[in-house]
Amino acid sequence: MAKAKNDSLFSLIKSLTQTEKRHFRLYVKRSGNTQDVKFIKLFDAMDGMKNYDDKEILKKVPSIKKIQLSNQKAHLYRQILSSLRQYHISQNIDIQLRENLDHAKVLYNKGFYKQALKMLDKTKVLARDTKHFTIALEVMEFEKQIESQYITRSIENRAEILTNEVLDTTDIIKSSHQLSNLTLNLYSLFLKKGYAKNPQEFEEVNTYFQSHLPKVNFDNLTFYEQLYYYQAHVWFNKIVQNFPNVYKHSLAWVKLFQSNPEMIIKQPVHYIKGYRNLLGSLFQLQYYSKFCEVLAEVEALSQDKKVIQNLNTEVLVFQFLYISKINKHFMEGSFDEGVEIIPELTAKLEKYQYKIDPERVLMMYYKIASLYFGSGNYRKAIFYLNQIIFYQDVKLREDIHCFARILNLIAHFEDGQDYHLEYQIKSTFQFIGKMNQQQAVQKEIINFLRITGKITPDQLRDEFIKLYNRLQPLSEDIYERRPFFYLDILSYLESKIKSIPVKLVVQEKFDGLK
Incomplete structure (x- = not known):
């Protein structure tokens, strides 16, 4: 293999x-x-x-x-x-444009300069109409080369017209690159550090974002400039945990494509990713009705051959569609029904194993483990958490590694594996310390688990209540609430206090929201 x-x-x-x-x-x-x-x-x-x-x-x-x-x-x-x-040339306009450029080069080499210019002009118009400005600029550079070497007398004032076209296109490309570079760097920052954990990190990312965001006249932006503008705002607001704004810009991202339907076919990957961020923001906001509405749209999208054009788009939709299905079960508290999709999910993970980046695989393992934990199958939860814990590159999504260890501790506690618990606590505390992830929530959970072996069973409920009362205010603190995105510890503690399964606690909360 x-x-x-x-x-x-x-x-x-x-x-x-x-x-x-x-x-x-x-x-x-x-x-x-x-x-x-x-x-x-x-x-x-x-x-x-x-x-x-x-x-x-x-x-x-x-x-x-x-x-x-x-x-x-x-x-x-x-x-x-x-x-x-x-x-695939008929499905990829950029390949067609490159082929036309190659044909123009052949005509040029054969000495047919006017024919080459005619071919280039058609290619340039098509490139601009389809928003391929980098190729359009390459075409213009070739036009300049021909015009500067040979007297073609193709159009009066040709040099001035061509120069202005190049300047306009260069401005568009420069703006697009500034926005796309900002988007990529913010995405990279999120993968490395996750959400902003304190005022200093918030200020750092805010300063970076504001200093690198180009000043634009939004009404004059091209499609790609608008797209990168929305993407940059999505990642910035995700890092600073402003989920209403993540929703706002994700929705604008999706609507941009729906207002330009031809671009859905030309850029299906960006369209799919817009939906992925839209569903993610709705889950964070716990906006269930809208979440279900958008999830239904994505279900239909996954069957649309105009969008699912190849293996790349097929795998992309698979990844976030199943994550979203699991998130729906999290909101409903329907963990038992949720675990029923796991065999299908793991089979697809095996099928696409070389097509999915490790960060996505780790996230899926964490979601699967959380489903099993919610359904009360702690052994299965531990199995999938270990897939994360023993993954070699701990720098990849440190946040997932951190909370996988926390959930693993609780799963061992629930499964009665006390003989492993002391070692797990020590190992997890050391790991978190090295990663500078010692937020108040993690400390409280670990300290609680440390004392569990020293108290009698009749004292345990009181300790659960004390822990709940210490954690509940933290869930409302913007810099301390991050762990609650990964671990619904408050619902777990309520289940222990009320002596009912955690899924019933989540279901009660869900019924209250409807």
């Missing part, structure tokens, strides 16, 4: 659909008889294998010598990519 994972050609072949494979075979046949073409035999051999194995390939294709295998694989890889490029 390790070789299959690491071999790029094998992974590419296994990702092909039946129609893509059929197109590839037709593509290579155009060159003539393919009976003796080695790379075709190599393709057939690898297509029929479950796992990648060099030795097995050499047995199946004896015409390829061991010393030739590397070159044949490289050649096959290029041929498949060329075939895929041709197959």
Whole structure:
């Protein structure tokens, strides 16, 4: 399995659909008889294998010598990519634009300067109409090259017109890059540090955001400038925990696409991510009715072939659709029903294992563990929490690592594994200390678990009440409430105080909100 994972050609072949494979075979046949073409035999051999194995390939294709295998694989890889490029060209306007630019280059090299300019002009108009301004600028640079070398007399005042077009397009690209860079850096900051934990961190991210946000006239912004503007605001407000504003800008992000339906087809990934942030904000706000309304839209979206165009968009929708389904069970307190989707979820995780980044996998494991915890299956919760705890890169989503350890402590306590509890407490406290994550909530929980072995069972309820009273005010403190996004500790404590399952406590709260 390790070789299959690491071999790029094998992974590419296994990702092909039946129609893509059929197109590839037709593509290579155009060159003539393919009976003796080695790379075709190599393709057939690898297509029929479950796992990648060099030795097995050499047995199946004896015409390829061991010393030739590397070159044949490289050649096959290029041929498949060329075939895929041709197959998907009608679905990707940027590929069409690049092809037109290549054709213009051929005409230029043959000395047909006016024909080349005509091709470039059509390409430039299409690039601007479809918001591909970087390609449009590349086209203009080529136009400048032709106009500066040859007297074409194509249009009067051509130099002035072309110069102004370049300046206008450059301004658009510069603004778009400023906004997209800001978005990317804020997203990276969120992955590294999570939510702002104190006034200092709030001030740092606020200063960074305000100093890097370009001054814009919103009415004159292009589609992409508006998109990056909304994205930057979503990530900033998420970090500072201003969830009403996250909702506001996520909704504007989605509506931007719905007002420009042609862009949904051209940029489905951005459209899907808009919905992901919209659903996430509604969950944080506990806006159940709107959450269900948007979730239904996403369910329909997941079946729309115009949006789910390829494996990339299929996996993207899968990730946040299942997270949202789990979040719905969290709001309802329907943990028992929630665990029923886990086999389907884990099967898809296995199917897409090489297509999902580790950060998303860790989040899914945490959600699965929380479902099992809510349903009272602490052993299963511990199993999935361990998938996070023993993940090598603890710097990836430190917040998830932190709260996985906290929930793991409580799961061990509930499961009666007291013999592991002392070690778990010490290990977790050290881990949190190193990560500078010792907020009041974590300290209170760990200190409580430390004393559980020293008190009698009849004293336990009073200690739960004391802990609840200490934590409840923290849930309303903007810098201390972050743990409650990951761990509904107050509902858990209520369940212990009332001696009822935690799911009943959540269900009572849910009934009160409806």
